[in-house]
Amino acid sequence: MDICRISEYFQLNNKFSIATYTHTDVPLHRHTFFELAYVLDGKTKSIIDGKSYCVRKGDYFFMNRFSTHRYQSVSSQSFHIINCLFLPDLLDNTLVHCTKLSELLDNYLIKFAYKNLTVNPEQYIFRDDSGEVLKILGSLKNEAEKMQVGYTEMIRTQLVQIFILTMRKIASSNRAENLSAQIISYIENNFSTNVRLSDLCSKLNYSLPYLSKKLKEETG
Numbered sequence: 001m002d003i004c005r006i007s008e009y010f011q012l013n014n015k016f017s018i019a020t021y022t023h024t025d026v027p028l029h030r031h032t033f034f035e036l037a038y039v040l041d042g043k044t045k046s047i048i049d050g051k052s053y054c055v056r057k058g059d060y061f062f063m064n065r066f067s068t069h070r071y072q073s074v075s076s077q078s079f080h081i082i083n084c085l086f087l088p089d090l091l092d093n094t095l096v097h098c099t100k101l102s103e104l105l106d107n108y109l110i111k112f113a114y115k116n117l118t119v120n121p122e123q124y125i126f127r128d129d130s131g132e133v134l135k136i137l138g139s140l141k142n143e144a145e146k147m148q149v150g151y152t153e154m155i156r157t158q159l160v161q162i163f164i165l166t167m168r169k170i171a172s173s174n175r176a177e178n179l180s181a182q183i184i185s186y187i188e189n190n191f192s193t194n195v196r197l198s199d200l201c202s203k204l205n206y207s208l209p210y211l212s213k214k215l216k217e218e219t220g
Contacts, residue, residue: 038059
C-alpha cells in the first residue's frame with residue numbers, strides 16, 4: 001500500500017495543499033493528513049477504510065488522517081475532483097496530534113459538539129446543492145496560489161467556514177426530531193452495505209427498542 005506523505009503535496013505551504021485532479025481508478029493508499037474531496041464532475045466509487053460510497057458531481061466528503069482510501073471506476077469515463085489536504089495544526093497548534101474529524105469539531109474554533117450531530121460525519125457523503133462550498137474551495141485555491149500577506153489566516157478561516165456550513169447539515173438541537181429522516185439518510189449513504197438496525201443504533205446513539213418505536217411512529 002502506498003503511503004502519501006506531506007512532502008509529496010505540501011509544496012507551497014507545509015500544512016495545506018489544494019489542487020484539481022482527473023482520475024479513473026486510484027489504487028489503495030494511506031495518507032498522513034486530513035482530506036476534503038469534492039467531486040467536480042463525473043461519478044466514481046470512493047472506498048474509505050473498507051466502506052464503499054458512490055459519489056457524483058456536487059458530492060464532497062472528509063477523510064481522517066491515516067485512513068485507507070481508493071477510487072474505483074463505475075464507468076469508462078474519468079471523474080474530476082478537488083483535493084483539499086491539510087494538517088490539523090493549520091487550524092490550531094494544539095491539534096498537532098489530532099487524527100479524527102470528531103476531534104477537530106470539538107475545537108474552540110468550530111465548537112460543534114459531536115454528540116449533537118445526527119450522523120457520523122466521518123462516514124457521510126455531503127451534497128453541495130447551493131454551490132456554496134465549491135465557491136469557498138475556489139477562494140482557498142486562489143489564496144494558496146497567490147500567497148499574499150495573511151493567506152494562511154485566510155485559508156484557516158475559510159476551512160473553518162466549510163466545517164461549520166457542513167456540520168449545520170447534520171446538526172440538531174433536538175436529536176429525537178424527525179428521526180426517520182436521519183435513518184433514511186444513513187441508509188442512502190450506506191446502501192451498498194448490509195445495513196442493520198443495530199448498526200443504526202450504534203451510529204445514532206439510541207437503544208434498539210426506542211429506534212424501532214420511533215421509526216414505526218414516523219413512517220407507519
